[in-house]
Amino acid sequence: xxxxQNIEKVYRTDTVETLxxxxxxxxxxxxxxxxxxxxxxxxxxxxxxxxGLLDEPSKGNIKIDEQDISRFSDQKxxxxxxxxxxxxxxxxxxxxxxxxxxxxxxxxxxRNSSAKERKxxxxxxxxxxxxxxxxxxxxxxxxxxxxQRVAIARAIVGNPQIILAxxxxxxxxxxxxxxxxxxxxxxxxNEGTTIxxxxxxxxxxxxxxxxxRLFDGSQFNNQKLC
Ligand SMILES: Nc1ncnc2c1ncn2[C@@H]1O[C@H](COP(=O)(O)OP(=O)(O)O)[C@@H](O)[C@H]1O
Ligand SMILES: [Mg+2]
Numbered sequence: 137x138x139x140x141q142n143i144e145k146v147y148r149t150d151t152v153e154t155l156x157x158x159x160x161x162x163x164x165x166x167x168x169x170x171x172x173x174x175x176x177x178x179x180x181x182x183x184x185x186x187x188g189l190l191d192e193p194s195k196g197n198i199k200i201d202e203q204d205i206s207r208f209s210d211q212k213x214x215x216x217x218x219x220x221x222x223x224x225x226x227x228x229x230x231x232x233x234x235x236x237x238x239x240x241x242x243x244x245x246x247r248n249s250s251a252k253e254r255k256x257x258x259x260x261x262x263x264x265x266x267x268x269x270x271x272x273x274x275x276x277x278x279x280x281x282x283x284q285r286v287a288i289a290r291a292i293v294g295n296p297q298i299i300l301a302x303x304x305x306x307x308x309x310x311x312x313x314x315x316x317x318x319x320x321x322x323x324x325x326n327e328g329t330t331i332x333x334x335x336x337x338x339x340x341x342x343x344x345x346x347x348x349r350l351f352d353g354s355q356f357n358n359q360k361l362c
Pocket of ligand 2: 181
């Protein structure tokens, strides 16, 4: 589903050059749940952003669902990203002055759905994450775990084949973290969604199919878990 070939990423400022990703090749199969671990600053977010087409590699090749995205125009890339990929971040990235339902509808605004259709789809996504009773709340009126569930609803509302999650349980206590993890596991199992998750938590990683460990921008371990 995702194929990275010899990916390099160099960040340049006036004085410093950082090699954030140093020659990574990685395949993620359709329906796989992959976790990525590694020390802070080793390139996990950079790699996830490259997979999610939010950032371009300095070198190397990316294929998503067998399509070579390097040939895509910016417009085609934006559409592709909107339809194929859902993102979840550690700090939720919700818009605080929009109600829960409106936050979840956001990805659909870039499609040609009617207001009625958007509402139906967003309500269904919120039902899947167990938040049907919070549609009219604002994010600031919710707990961390509930906010992350809204973020998951927003990520899945467009029915993406791939979900990329950057430390989705990083700001949550273990009970709330486990709830989030259960939602992701069910999405993977029941809908066949391919998931790549960065985590600091060994116990979360060990609930996934495979664990890739990064160190200083390189992959040094690739462990099949089940
Ligand atoms: N926009 C940027 N500009 C310059 N350096 C960056 C930028 N983003 C990340 N880096 C550097 O790239 C390396 C990898 O960062 P990151 O992918 O965020 O690591 P991780 O998510 O594993 O903590 C770090 O050394 C970081 O300082
Ligand atoms: Mg990071």
